[in-house]
Amino acid sequence: MTSSLRSLIGDSNRYLKALSLFKERTTCYQNTYDFIDNQLPDIMASNLKGKSHLNIIGVGSGSGEIDIRILSMLRLKYPLMSVDNEVVEPNPQQIHDYKDLVFETPGLDFTNFTWNEMTAEDFEDQWKEKNLTKKADLIHMFQVLYFVNDPGATISFFHSLLNENGKLLIVLLSGSSGAGKMVGILSKKFSDTEIKYLTSTEVRRVLDTKGLKYQSYPLSSLMDATECFIEGNEEGELLFDFTTEVHQFKKSVPPKLKAEIMEFYRNQCCSVDENGKILFNLDSEIIVVDQM
Template identity: 25%
Template sequence: MSSLTNLFDNEDRYQDVYCNGFSRIAMKDVVLKEVSQYFDDNVMKKMTDAFPADDQFNLLGVGVGEGHHELHFLKSLGSHFTSIRNVAVEPNQSLFETFKTNAAAWSSDDKSNHDSRWFTGPLSQFFSENPLAKCQYNLISAIHSMYHTGDLETTFTRLMSMLKDNGIKIIVLSECKLIKETFLQNTWLPLSFRVTGKSLSDEIRKVSEQKGYTVSTKKLDITLDLTDLFDEESELGDKLADFITCTAYLRKTASAEKLDALMSFWRSLCSQEEDGRMRTLSHESIMVISK
């Protein structure tokens, strides 16, 4: 299995797999709408109650990807706060460009004083190299990124220490049984060592409450259509297999025996519905942690 490679080590393949694979089945528009509505209904009130409108508002985005969620946050915050510093961290340069372009377009049209700072690289490198890691933030967002930030408690504690008093950290997590069980049952996958049987949202809640932070959570159930995953001729199926296993070109590099076992395992965790499509559930958690 030495030929298997970590998907995150191949930036071009990761972008292709994420944008043209997983994004096609992930109901991203539904999740974005739900998170945006929750932000506007809950987080904005906390922010406007806690901080004066004419103070500089500092926002840190962790693992922002294309930045669709963070752009909505900026637009909502810009409707109230007159000065915003937007700091964004993302290791994938290609995905990052989308957020940069959209944020620049919004900034040029918005009347608030808006300053964006971009850091391309992992969060650990931002912590160690960038002076903006020493700033205090009103709001920190981590949308589908806490899986990749290293030791959970250490990273979470560091981020919370960067919040101002009354600051907020908003986290969105996806916990798909099929993906988690794939790693737990197939330890030959390159990144299987990162996955435990624990619920990440439960771990974050436990650490938060131990440190005296207030946590509120909203749960969403999202249905994933994995039909193409079981089609050997499907290019989308190839990309879904890579995403689920975090392995670049899995179907070309894993043995036939391993692939057959994976396909059988995945079928056991999907339901074939009346239309013939193969579907599974992903549980989304929107978590707001108040300092």
């Protein structure tokens, strides 16, 4: 496949449009909120025992919905706790939207926000240049590692910032999901392009190699992909771009490959037809890495 294919992330405006539409069409965010509300408190219980202050780093926090959900959960469970919350996000519009969300959300006065408009790798470079020694109790990376050059190195760096009993939360597309199987095909087709694919399978392999202790939790997710199969539908094309990570996928790849991928996309191993809707399987995996 020609290396002229572009990654969707390279077009900030189109990426943000696709992301906004994805949020509307998927169950991913609501299921993530359920995990934060109902499972994360127990996961973090030993980490938080006896503490009155918490240091958190959100890597690739986007517009902040997941970060705010975590902070709201902490406020509910530990009303006397204060939090320093480092936000790492390279997109200025996402930072702006995050700040608006903070302003609109009541009860966040217990949190001090530090805004880092930069990539995870730039944050690492800055941290090392300043010789910072601050440690974190919780670091979370929700659907972020797709965008770094060396996921293993990024994991190692942020894991090194954890306090004793700290937790590193990594959320990625499950290798066994429909989307995970699809990107497995795409990674072979587009091996000589700038587009990189990653699933939880590769991340667990990295963690095993490094000898890191972790637990894994399934995170189910379906996306209404019906419009993806309506020729010329702009919203369908945005969703297809988002799930393949390819800028203008349908207009950029050869017709034969486009037909092959679309057929696989709709295959029973990837999608289900339900009440006239095509629901694409985007199950993720939540990996909680411990600092012992």
